[in-house]
Amino acid sequence: MPASAPPNTTAAITLRGVTKEFGRGESRTRALRGVDLDIPYGELLMLVGPSGCGKTTLVSIMAGTLEPTAGTVRSLGHDLTTMTNGRKVRFRRDHVGFIFQATNLLPALSAVENAAVPLLIAGWQRQRALLAAAAMLDRLGLGDRLTSLPSELSGGQQQRVTIARALVHEPRLLVCDEPTSALDAENGRITMELIRQVAVQPDRAVVVVTHDPRAYPFADRIATMEDGRIESVTTAVDQA
Amino acid sequence: MYWIAWKMLIGNRGKYLGIIFGVVFAALLIAQQASIFCGLMSLTVSQIRDVEGPAIWVMDENVQFVDDIKPLKDTELFRVKGVPGVDWAVRFYKGIGRARLQEGSYEQMILLGLDDATLIGAPQDVFLGSIAALRSPDAVIIDEAGYRRIWPDEPFQLGRVFEMNDRRAVVVGITKASRTFQSFPILYTRYSQAVRFAPPERKVLSFVLANPEPGLSSQEVCDRIAAQTGLQALTRSQFIWQTIWYYLQKTGIPINFGITVLLGFIVGTAIAGQTFYLFTVENIRQFGALKAMGTGNSTILLMVLSQAANVGLIGYGVGVGLAAAFGWWTQTTTRLAFFMPWQVLGLTAAAVFVIVLVASVLSVRKVLVLDPAIVFRG
Ligand SMILES: Nc1ncnc2c1ncn2[C@@H]1O[C@H](COP(=O)(O)OP(=O)(O)O)[C@@H](O)[C@H]1O
Ligand SMILES: [Mg+2]
Numbered sequence: 001m002p003a004s005a006p007p008n009t010t011a012a013i014t015l016r017g018v019t020k021e022f023g024r025g026e027s028r029t030r031a032l033r034g035v036d037l038d039i040p041y042g043e044l045l046m047l048v049g050p051s052g053c054g055k056t057t058l059v060s061i062m063a064g065t066l067e068p069t070a071g072t073v074r075s076l077g078h079d080l081t082t083m084t085n086g087r088k089v090r091f092r093r094d095h096v097g098f099i100f101q102a103t104n105l106l107p108a109l110s111a112v113e114n115a116a117v118p119l120l121i122a123g124w125q126r127q128r129a130l131l132a133a134a135a136m137l138d139r140l141g142l143g144d145r146l147t148s149l150p151s152e153l154s155g156g157q158q159q160r161v162t163i164a165r166a167l168v169h170e171p172r173l174l175v176c177d178e179p180t181s182a183l184d185a186e187n188g189r190i191t192m193e194l195i196r197q198v199a200v201q202p203d204r205a206v207v208v209v210t211h212d213p214r215a216y217p218f219a220d221r222i223a224t225m226e227d228g229r230i231e232s233v234t235t236a237v238d239q240a
Numbered sequence: 241m242y243w244i245a246w247k248m249l250i251g252n253r254g255k256y257l258g259i260i261f262g263v264v265f266a267a268l269l270i271a272q273q274a275s276i277f278c279g280l281m282s283l284t285v286s287q288i289r290d291v292e293g294p295a296i297w298v299m300d301e302n303v304q305f306v307d308d309i310k311p312l313k314d315t316e317l318f319r320v321k322g323v324p325g326v327d328w329a330v331r332f333y334k335g336i337g338r339a340r341l342q343e344g345s346y347e348q349m350i351l352l353g354l355d356d357a358t359l360i361g362a363p364q365d366v367f368l369g370s371i372a373a374l375r376s377p378d379a380v381i382i383d384e385a386g387y388r389r390i391w392p393d394e395p396f397q398l399g400r401v402f403e404m405n406d407r408r409a410v411v412v413g414i415t416k417a418s419r420t421f422q423s424f425p426i427l428y429t430r431y432s433q434a435v436r437f438a439p440p441e442r443k444v445l446s447f448v449l450a451n452p453e454p455g456l457s458s459q460e461v462c463d464r465i466a467a468q469t470g471l472q473a474l475t476r477s478q479f480i481w482q483t484i485w486y487y488l489q490k491t492g493i494p495i496n497f498g499i500t501v502l503l504g505f506i507v508g509t510a511i512a513g514q515t516f517y518l519f520t521v522e523n524i525r526q527f528g529a530l531k532a533m534g535t536g537n538s539t540i541l542l543m544v545l546s547q548a549a550n551v552g553l554i555g556y557g558v559g560v561g562l563a564a565a566f567g568w569w570t571q572t573t574t575r576l577a578f579f580m581p582w583q584v585l586g587l588t589a590a591a592v593f594v595i596v597l598v599a600s601v602l603s604v605r606k607v608l609v610l611d612p613a614i615v616f617r618g
Contacts, residue, residue: 056616065532065613086536092612093534100615104529106244108251120241121535177616 010077011038012173012205013062018071019228020057031057032068033228041172044196044206046216049225055209058225059175062207063096064088076172093121097166097199099176103158105150105165111157112137112146115164122169136164140194156187163194174199176208180215192218241535245543248523249550255522256551258515259599263555264562266508266595270501271563271580271588277497278584279577284487285480286418287334287350291361294449295458297479298329298465301472305486306479307421309334311443312471319469320448325461329450330355333434337427339390340403347389350426351404353434360449363428369398369413374430380404381413386425404437419575421487505591512555513599516548520603524610532612544604552596560588 020032031054039045047055060066061073064080073080076095083091097118105114112133119129134146140160150158159179166174176195180188192208196218199206208215216222223233249256282289288297288306298320300310320329333353338346354361354374362371363381373379382390390402400411404427417426429437435444448471452461458475465473474482488494520527527540567578 060613060616063532065611065616089531089534089536091534092532096534098529098532098615100529100532102525102615104525104615106248106251106526106529108247109244113247117244117530118533120244121530121533121539126243 011074012041012043012076013037013039013207014072014074015058015062016072018058018061018068018073020054020061020066021069030228032061034071035228035230037223037230037233039205039207041205042200042202043220044200044208044218046219046222047207047209047225048211048216048222049231051211053225054228055225056177059177059207059209063098063173063175064092093118094169095172097169097171097174099159099162099166099174099179099195101178101181103150103162103182105158105161107150110147110149111142111153111161111164114150114161115168117165118169118171133164133168136168137161139198140164154187155183156190159183159187159191160194163191163198167199172204174204174206176206178209178211180210180212185214188212188214241539241543242546244530245546246550248526249519249547252519252522255515255519259512259519259551260555260558262508262511262513262515263551263592263595264559265511266504267556267559267588267592268562268566269504269508270591271560271584272566273497273500273504274584274587275563275567275578275580276576277493278581279579280421280493281484281487282579283419283421283423283577285483286420287352288476288480288483290363290418291332291449292364293360294330294451295476296450296452296462296465296473297476298448298450298469298471298473299446301470303472305483306334308486309446311441312445312448313443314445316445316469316471317448320450320465320471320473323461323465323468325453325456325464327451327453329448330358330360331431331445332361332447332449333431333438333444334446335434335438335444336424337405337437339386339409339425339427340406341390347386348422348424349386349404350420350422350424351434351437352426352428353431354428355449356430356432359430363413363415363417363426365416366413367416368396369411371413373412374428376410376412378408378410378433379412379429380409380433381415381428382411383415383417383426385417385419385423386427387411387414389425405439407437409437419577423575501591505595508591509595509598512551512595513602516551516596516599517603517606520544520606524606525615527607528610528612528615531610532615537608540607541604544600544607548596548600552592555596556589556592559592560585563588 015035015037018032018035022029022031035058049055061068062075078091112130115137116129116133119132137143137146140163142160180191183191192215221233221235224231300312303310317329317331320326335351337349337351339349341347359371359374396414398411402409438444452458462473462475567580570576570578
C-alpha cells in the first residue's frame with residue numbers, strides 16, 4: 001500500500017469507470033454507470049442532480065462504506081477496491097469525516113460527548129477527547145451548549161454538532177450528504193458557511209451532496225449527475 | 241467505547257428497566273425456588289445434623305434414609321463395640337410417640353432416646369432447664385414447638401407433666417431444635433426412658449452411634465463395621481447424602497421445583513431477550529453511524545456484550561438480593577424452609593449468564609451484519 005500522497009500534488013480522490021449495481025435480475029438497479037472523477041486536496045466539490053441519480057451511492061463509495069461493482073477508487077492514496085474490510089474500517093476511522101442527512105447523533109450523549117465520538121473510536125482517553133471536542137464546538141459557536149442533549153438543541157445546532165463530530169479528528173476527507181436539507185434557509189446558510197470556513201483545508205478534500213441551489217456559491221466546483229453518470233463539472237462561477 | 245455503550249443503555253430508560261426486569265424476574269424465581277428446595281432438603285437431614293459428636297451411624301442394612309427405622313437387636317451394640325478401631329459406641333432410639341394434649345386430642349411427636357450414661361445426641365440449644373436433668377425419672381426435654389403445641393399461649397415453665405403414650409412425662413428442659421421434614425415436635429429423653437414410652441416390641445434399637453479411634457478414618461472404620469457385623473455403617477455425611485438422595489429419587493419434590501426454576505428461566509430469557517433485541521433494533525442507526533465512523537465489528541461485539549453484562553450483573557444482584565430478602569422475611573414470619581447455600585447463587589449466576597448470552601447473541605447478529613452504508617439512507 002503506497003503512502004498517502006502529499007497535499008495538492010495528486011488528487012485526493014480518483015474515480016475511474018466506477019459502476020454500482022444493486023440487486024440481481026429483474027430488480028437490478030444500475031445506480032452508477034461509469035463515473036470518472038478527480039477531486040484535489042483543498043477543494044470543496046459539490047455533487048448535484050435529481051433524486052435517485054446516484055449521489056449518495058457515489059459518496060458512500062468514496063468514503064469506503066460501500067463497494068463499487070466495477071472500476072477503481074483511489075482515496076487519499078489508498079486503493080479502496082483492493083482493501084480488506086478491516087483496513088477499510090480503519091481507513092474511515094482515521095481519515096474520513098461524515099455528515100449524514102439524518103444527524104445520527106446518539107440521543108443519550110451530550111453535544112460535547114457526541115462530538116468526541118470519533119476520537120473515542122480512535123482510542124483517545126475520554127477527558128482528552130472531550131476537551132478537543134469542546135474546543136471544536138467552541139469554534140462552531142456552540143461553546144455554551146456543550147452539555148445539552150441533542151433533543152435540547154435546535155435543528156441548526158444539532159447540525160453544528162455533527163460538523164464538529166465530522167472534523168474533530170482532523171480527517172483528510174469530509175463527505176456530507178445533503179447537510180442542509182433538514183434545515184431552514186437561514187440555518188442552511190450558516191451550515192454551509194461553517195463547512196466552507198472550518199472544513200476546507202489545504203490538505204483536505206470536501207465533498208458535499210446537495211440539491212439546494214442556494215448552497216452552490218460555497219463550492220469550488222460543481223459536478224452535476226444524471227442517471228448514474230457525471231454530466232458536467234463546472235466551477236462555481238460558471239454556475240452563478 | 242464501553243462508556244458509550246453504557247450511556248446508550250441507560251439513556252433508553254424504559255428498555256433498560258425492561259431488560260433488567262426480565263433478568264431480575266428470572267434470578268429471583270430461580271434463587272428463591274432453589275433456596276426453598278434446599279431448605280426442604282436440609283429439613284430431611286436436620287435430625288442427623290442435630291446429633292453432634294458421633295462420626296458414624298450404624299443401622300440395619302435396609303435403611304434408606306433417616307426416618308426409615310428398622311430396629312436392631314440390643315446386642316448389636318456390643319458387636320459394634322467389638323469391632324477393632326471403634327473408639328466408643330452408644331445406643332440411639334428414634335421413634336414416633338403420641339402426646340396427649342390438654343383438650344384430650346393427641347399429637348404425634350418424634351421421640352429420641354439418648355444413651356443413659358453419656359447422653360450423646362443431646363440437644364445443643366437448651367434455653368430453659370438442663371440436659372443433666374434428663375437423668376431424673378420420667379424426664380423429657382421438649383422442643384419449643386412441641387411445648388407450644390401442648391400448652392398453647394402459656395409461658396415456658398419447667399416441671400409440667402403430660403402423657404406420652406399414656407405414660408407420665410415431666411418437662412425438665414426446653415430447647416430449640418432444627419425443624420424436621422414432617423415438622424413434628426421433638427422430645428428428648430434417656431434411652432431407657434424412651435423404651436418405656438415406646439410400645440413394647442421385640443427390637444427397639446434404632447441406631448448405634450460410634451466414633452473411630454484417633455488416627456483412623458471414619459470411612460475405614462465404617463468398612464470394618466460393615467464387614468464384621470453385616471450392618472450398614474455410614475459416616476455422618478454419607479448418611480446425610482443418602483437421605484437427601486432418597487428424597488430426590490422417591491418424591492416429586494425435585495420435579496416440582498425444577499419446573500418452576502425452568503419456568504423462571506424461560507420467562508426471564510423471553511422478557512430479557514426480547515427487550516434487549518428491541519433495544520438493539522431501536523439503536524440500529526446509532527450502531528450504523530458508529531460503524532460508518534470506523535468502529536470495527538469486534539468493538540461493536542464487545543459493546544453489545546458489555547451492555548448485556550451490565551444488565552446481567554444488575555439483574556442478578558437485585559434478583560438474588562430480593563430472594564435473600566424473601567428468605568429473611570420467611571424465616572422471621574413463617575415456617576417455610578429456606579436455605580441459600582453458595583451453590584444456589586452459582587446456579588442462578590449460571591442461568592443469568594445464559595440468559596444475557598442468549599439475549600446478546602440474538603441482538604448482536606443484527607448489528608454485526610449491519611451495512612454501515614445505511615446511515616446515508618434517509
Ligand atoms: N441499497 C440499495 N438497494 C437497492 N437500490 C438502491 C440502494 N441504494 C440506492 N439504490 C438505488 O440506486 C439509485 C441511486 O440512489 P442514490 O445514490 O441514493 O441516489 P441519490 O442520493 O442521488 O438520491 C436509486 O435508484 C436507488 O433506488
Ligand atoms: Mg441521496
